[in-house]
Amino acid sequence: MPTQADTVIVGAGIVGCNIAYRLTELGREDVVVGQGPMPTTGGSSSHAPGIMFQTADSKILTKFANYSRKLYSTLEGQDGEQAYNEVGGIEVAWSEERMDFLQRRVEWGKA
Ligand SMILES: Cc1cc2nc3c(=O)[nH]c(=O)nc-3n(C[C@H](O)[C@H](O)[C@H](O)COP(=O)(O)OP(=O)(O)OC[C@H]3O[C@@H](n4cnc5c(N)ncnc54)[C@H](O)[C@@H]3O)c2cc1C
Numbered sequence: 001m002p003t004q005a006d007t008v009i010v011g012a013g014i015v016g017c018n019i020a021y022r023l024t025e026l027g028r029e030d031v032v033v034g035q036g037p038m039p040t041t042g043g044s045s046s047h048a049p050g051i052m053f054q055t056a057d058s059k060i061l062t063k064f065a066n067y068s069r070k071l072y073s074t075l076e077g078q079d080g081e082q083a084y085n086e087v088g089g090i091e092v093a094w095s096e097e098r099m100d101f102l103q104r105r106v107e108w109g110k111a
Contacts, residue, residue, distance in 0.1 A: 006030040013045035051089065055109040062108070 007023060009016045012033045020033045040046040052069055056062050072084035093099035 002032060005032040008032050008034070010034040011043065012036050012041040013043040014048075017045075050084075055105050057104075057108055 007028060007030065009019050009031065016033050020031050023031050034041075036042055052065055052072075054062065054065050054069065056065065069084075069086065073082070073086065075083040077083040091102055091105075093102050
């Protein structure tokens, strides 16, 4: 770990890593992301299974998820392989309430 840097980001979860990605993309060179063994930095990101719902009740969040999906598809892992495998998903309803919610989600998608 360096003892000084122009930019220090505390927390190497998805938010911290995204900020580092954006800053370096904008030309910032001396960026350090906070401590913790990568990729298991102790926060939520290390054990989130990676589900990316493509529809939400907010259009902004829907666009954001769509944008994230496209961005992740361009990223490589440390082994040089594509980091994000887009495999799709199936949601199952076990109750009427859940089924109502899924039908609402279909309508969000259409909207
Ligand atoms: C079980 C589970 C499953 C999930 N599944 C999904 C999913 O499938 N899809 C989805 O989109 N979301 C999912 N989420 C939500 C998602 O994981 C979180 O919204 C997201 O990871 C939050 O990212 P973050 O960068 O804000 O926080 P974090 O990933 O928690 O990162 C914060 C980092 O800051 C560090 N930190 C905190 N305080 C300090 C400090 N004082 N000094 C230095 N470092 C510090 C922590 O160690 C950690 O590494 C899931 C969450 C959980 C708990």
